[in-house]
Amino acid sequence: MKKACKIYDEKTIGKFVxxxxxxxxxxxxxxxxxxxxxxxxxTAKYNHLSNIFVQSTSKQLDKIDTDLLGQNVLEQxxxxxxxxxxxxxxxxxxxxxxxxxxxxxxxxxxxxYFQERLIRPLDIIGPSAIxxxxxxxxxxxxxxxxxxxxxxxxxxxxx
Amino acid sequence: MGRFLNTIFILFVVCWIxxxxxxxIAGNAxxxxxxxxxxxxxxxxxxxxxxxxxxxxxTVFKYTSYRLIKEKNMGLNENxxxxxxxxxxxxxxxxxxxxxxxxxxYQINIFKSGNQVFSTQILLKNKRSITIGGPKFKNGYLLFNxxxxxx
Ligand SMILES: [Zn+2]
Numbered sequence: 517m518k519k520a521c522k523i524y525d526e527k528t529i530g531k532f533v534x535x536x537x538x539x540x541x542x543x544x545x546x547x548x549x550x551x552x553x554x555x556x557x558x559t560a561k562y563n564h565l566s567n568i569f570v571q572s573t574s575k576q577l578d579k580i581d582t583d584l585l586g587q588n589v590l591e592q593x594x595x596x597x598x599x600x601x602x603x604x605x606x607x608x609x610x611x612x613x614x615x616x617x618x619x620x621x622x623x624x625x626x627x628x629y630f631q632e633r634l635i636r637p638l639d640i641i642g643p644s645a646i647x648x649x650x651x652x653x654x655x656x657x658x659x660x661x662x663x664x665x666x667x668x669x670x671x672x673x674x675x
Numbered sequence: 676m677g678r679f680l681n682t683i684f685i686l687f688v689v690c691w692i693x694x695x696x697x698x699x700i701a702g703n704a705x706x707x708x709x710x711x712x713x714x715x716x717x718x719x720x721x722x723x724x725x726x727x728x729x730x731x732x733x734t735v736f737k738y739t740s741y742r743l744i745k746e747k748n749m750g751l752n753e754n755x756x757x758x759x760x761x762x763x764x765x766x767x768x769x770x771x772x773x774x775x776x777x778x779x780x781y782q783i784n785i786f787k788s789g790n791q792v793f794s795t796q797i798l799l800k801n802k803r804s805i806t807i808g809g810p811k812f813k814n815g816y817l818l819f820n821x822x823x824x825x826x
Contacts, residue, residue: 621686644803652785652793654809662731669735672793672809 521554529555533562644668704752704826705771705779709759711745714738714808715815728820732806738815750826762812764788767819777801779823785810799823 520526524545531537532545549555643661645668650657658671712725715738721729722743729741749757749769757769766786773780778798785793785807799805804822811817 618686621689642800644800645805646798648780648796648798650793650795652791654793660735662734664734665731667728667731667803668797668805669732670795670797670805670807670809672807674787674792674810 519554521552521558523548523552524555526558529558530562533559533566642666703774704750705774706824706826707749707751707757707769707771707781708804708822709747709749709757709767709769710743710820711759711761711767712818712820713740713742713744713812713815714818715740715742715813717814728804728806732818740815741818744817761785761810761817761819763810765792765810765817769821771823772796774825776825779825781821781823783807783821785819801825 521529524532528537529545532542535542537545545555549559643666647659647668647670650659650670650672652672653675654672655675656673659668660671661668710725710728712722712728714732714736717740720740720742722741724743724746725741732738732741744762745759747757747759751757751769751771753771753774755770759767759769761767764787768782768784768786770782771779772782778800781797781799783795783797784791787810793807793809795807797805799821802822802824804820806818806820808816808818
């Protein structure tokens with residue numbers, strides 16, 4: 517722990533940095549800081565912090581002391597973390613029926629797709645093609661099919 | 676809960692209708708793949724790309740070698756001519772003359788030196804194939820495997 521100043525506490529120095537004190541008191545403190553290394557380092561620290569906070573929350577800085585402001589920043593971070601879990605939670609809560617319905621719809625679509633592939637093999641029972649007519653300068657033509665998948669074959673001998 | 680079931684029902688009906696329109700739309704074009712195969716009784720060889728077909732053909736033919744000479748994949752509209760050049764000044768012409776979801780009607784002609792030597796009309800089941808063979812080639816025969824699939 518750092519040594520504390522016997523005249524001013526950190527909170528007062530913080531208010532001084534934030535211009536929350538009367539001009540008269542500000543002047544006294546600024547004179548004290550010139551001679552007190554402890555308050556000088558606290559001032560430097562608070563100046564550094566306020567520079568960071570000013571960028572994002574300049575308006576709040578005028579009204580709230582830095583301790584509370586720091587707390588706010590931490591809370592903001594926490595809230596953002598919670599947001600993620602909230603989103604995940606949201607997905608499973610309010611319009612749950614819509615989500616389940618969409619999942620069911622996807623299942624139906626994929627079923628109709630796979631149905632074709634699954635039922636197709638049954639078609640193999642019939643020949644792969646029906647030969648309506650054969651013509652040409654040929655000496656003989658044979659039409660037959662394989663046993664297993666009923667694959668149609670036309671065999672001709674050129675004249 | 677009633678709302679949930681309603682939504683499922685509506686989505687189901689939509690999917691059901693979609694599956695019908697899908698079949699109705701099919702029939703504009705057909706993916707026609709032609710594989711030119713050299714079958715012979717030479718050294719045992721089955722082209723990896725022909726493994727499915729060769730297995731089937733070996734149940735009816737006594738050839739020991741099936742080599743893929745050429746493969747041509749065509750997207751053909753109704754009455755659009757698909758031409759595949761073959762060895763020995765031969766050519767194969769495939770025309771889908773009628774397309775529906777179930778079958779594809781093909782006119783298939785084989786020419787040699789510009790003269791038609793063979794022609795056939797077939798009704799091919801969608802997503803299946805037919806093999807036509809006969810022309811002598813290099814101590815063996817040429818086989819033409821034609822498959823059709825509506826787009
Ligand atoms: Zn001091």
